[in-house]
Each structure stands twice: as structure tokens, then as C-alpha cells.
Amino acid sequence: MKGPKRPIHAVATWVRRQPPKVKVFLALVSALAALVLLRLVVHDHDNFFVAAEAVHALGVSVLIYKLTKEKTCAGLSLKSQELTALFLAVRLYCSFVMEFDLHTVLDSATLVTTLWVIYMIRLNLKSSYMEEKDNLKIYHVVIPCSVLSFIIHPTTQHHILNRIFWAFCVYLEAVSVLPQLRVMQNTKIVEPFTAHYVFALGVARFLSCAHWLLQVWDTRGRLLTALGYGLWPPMVLLCEIVQTFILADFCYYYVQSILGGQLVLRLPSGVV
Template identity: 30%
Template sequence: MNIFRLAADISHAVAIVLLLYKIWTSRSCAGLSLKSQSLYVAVFVSRYLDIFRFVSFYNTFMKLFFIIGSSATVYLMAFKFKHTYQKENDSFPVLYLILPCIAMAFVLPYEYNPVEILWTFSIWQESVAIFPQLFMVQKTGEAESITSHYLFALGSYRGLYILNWIYRYVVEDHVDWISIVAGVIQTVLYCDFFYLYITRVIKGRKLDLPA
């Protein structure tokens, strides 16, 4: 554990809390992609198959939090507040994301066993899971402030993990190329959003995309 990984985990947890807060207080999931949230459930379930192998309280708690938090988000969107879900705007074809990730999991795992293949799938899938949400924002041309804060916290989590990998390489001589490449891909997806967030949302303006 290092400060960059801790900050990344906190940023990730804040993103999930912000999303649940937004849905529960507004009683609406308008503007949110159920496809993205469902992909995140698949990411965490496939990654944390070792959840019952105790490493530390922190490790177990965070794994449970990510699985339960993402599952609760999907439940609220798909069932409790489904009448507010804008299905017509959540139209990105997710098979274009899932199938390449499955292929990469079988082609480039560190070891050929079910747990390692599922872990590899989860890394690649997480790198593109946000794409339906970003596509939805692009399609509608705007995002509520709290949705923007959620996306910024989620993007910051990946950016901080890049610093974590740099730190581990320098201090521990540890390199995880799958996580690094997938993390860079995910961070690049956020670049335009980061610019708009800094130039608009932080200044108190609504995140409206340029025409």
C-alpha cells in the first residue's frame, strides 16, 4: 500500500457514494448509463473471486464495498427508479466492448487458469466500462453537476493508479503491464471530460458539450 493507491481507492469509493447519493436523493437515474453500471458489476465480481481469502480488513472491506455499491446502483436503476431511466439515450452497443475484452483475457493472461483469466477480463473491461456513460453524455449534450463530480472522481481514481504503478516500479521494481496499459486507455477516455470539468463545472457552470 502506498499513498497513491490509497488516494485512488478513496477517489473510487467517493465516486460510488456520489452516484448512490445522486440517485437516492433525486429519486431518479436520469442521465446515467445502466450499461456502464452493469459492466462495473461484472468487473468487480470477476475480479474479486478471492474475496474470502483474507489479506487484511481494508482489502476485504473495499472488495465488498465495490461489489455491493455497484450492485446497489444497478438495482436502483433497473428496478426501484426504472421509470426514470433514459433507455433511449443509453444506446451504445456494449458487445463491442465485451467481446474484445473476453478475447484479450484468453490471449494475454499472466497464467492460464479460470481465476487469472477472469481477473484479466476484469482489468480490460474496467478500462472501457465508462464508455457507455461518456457516450450518453455526448449524445444528450449535458450532465448534471453531481454526475460530473462522479465522473471526475472515477477518472481521478484511474489517474492516481498510474502514479501508483510508477511508484511501484521505482520503489519495488514491480511492473504489471496489463493493468498499466488498460489504465492508460481508461485515463485517455477521460481527457476531454477532464478539460470540460475544469473549465466549466469547477467554475460553477453546467457541463454542456460544445455543439
């Protein structure tokens, strides 16, 4: 005779059985509830951006542990790491010439560790790199971001090239995880360290999105005016939301797997 289900497991089972539209609605409600809770608990919402950088750094630390201790890069996307290094390098340049602050230091540290991960995958652990699974072309991501940055960019007093570069790194950051998701889509089975890393990215994206949305909320929309005019302000918010929802599905299955006591994450068809 089966024992009673744990409440969390029962809720997860019920959610899993719902149609896609209901799942989307529940995800939106959960996200809004989380934003309201964060607004009530955390008073200085600038801390969310720092927290997002810290969580990203934690995710990269998981990768470093995987590469040094496990001696394998199986399941990792080199292309995602290269895209991450590219948008960090561009953002670091923009930060130096436009607004040198704490984020400049955080981005510098993250860029160094990301370059080290790329070095390990390309040279030391090349034999375990799943190149055939990492088959999303980089130019399919970089070219649309480049074109969009020429069309829609900030309207500040900075030099036009710096404004285009800033827009480019915002757009590229939003979609830099796509090659990693393609690798997981191709393999269907995600080992623990890779799953922890991608989940950390999802949490970091959510915190960054919360930072922008709560800032807009607190300033009654005046922040959008401070960012400039035209299509750029809503594009910044849209990119933050896109980053979050790109990883939302994976994060749901990650949490479900952890609660179920599974070390290896098995993704159903159609996820990511």
C-alpha cells in the first residue's frame, strides 16, 4: 500500500499534468508573487544586480570544480562560454568608458573565470568536448544581435559606437545561453554539475530581471525616461524578461528533480 504523497511532490505532480497554457499562467503568477515578496523583504533593490553577478560567479565556480575535479567537459557548450566571454568583454569596455563602478569589478572577475573555462575546454579537456552536440552556429546569435544594436540602442550623450556596443552586449547576454540549451536538448540527460551551473544562470537572470522591474516600479516608470527615449527602454526590459523565461522551463524541471532526490536530470521532449 502506497504511503501519502509529500505536499510538494503532490503539487509538482498536479502542475506537470496541466496543459501548457495553465503552466504558463502559473509561472507568471509565481513570478509576480516572487517579485512582490522580494520588494517587501529587500529594501535596496540595487542589491539584486550585485546578487545576480554573485550567483553567476557561483555558477562558474561549479564549472571550475567540474573541470578540475571531474576532468571532463561533457555536456558543456563551448559556444555559450564564448558568447558569454564576448558580451562580458564588450560590457567591460562600455563600463570603463561610460560608468566605472562595482559592476566593472564583478564583470572583470567573471570574464577572467569564463576565459579560463574556455581554455580548459579547448586545450586540456578537448577529448571530452561533445562538439557534435554543440551545433548551434554562433553567427546565428551574433548577427541578429549586431543588426538589432544598430537599429535600437541608447539615446544618451555617449559616443554612438559606445551606445551600439552597449546595446549589443544587452542583446547578446539575453540569448548567450541558447547553445548550452541546445546541447542539453540534444543529450536529454544533464549531469549534476552542468545542471547546477545552468540553474545558477536561471537564478541570476531572475534576480537581474527583478532588479529592473522593481526599479521601474519604485520610480513609477521614471527609470525608463532616464534610460532614454524611443524603443530602447522597453527593449532593455524585454531582454531581461526573455533571459528569465528562456531558462524558466529548465529551472522548473531542475527543482522537480532535486525535490525527487534525483542526481541526474532527465529532460522530457520539447524542453529547452
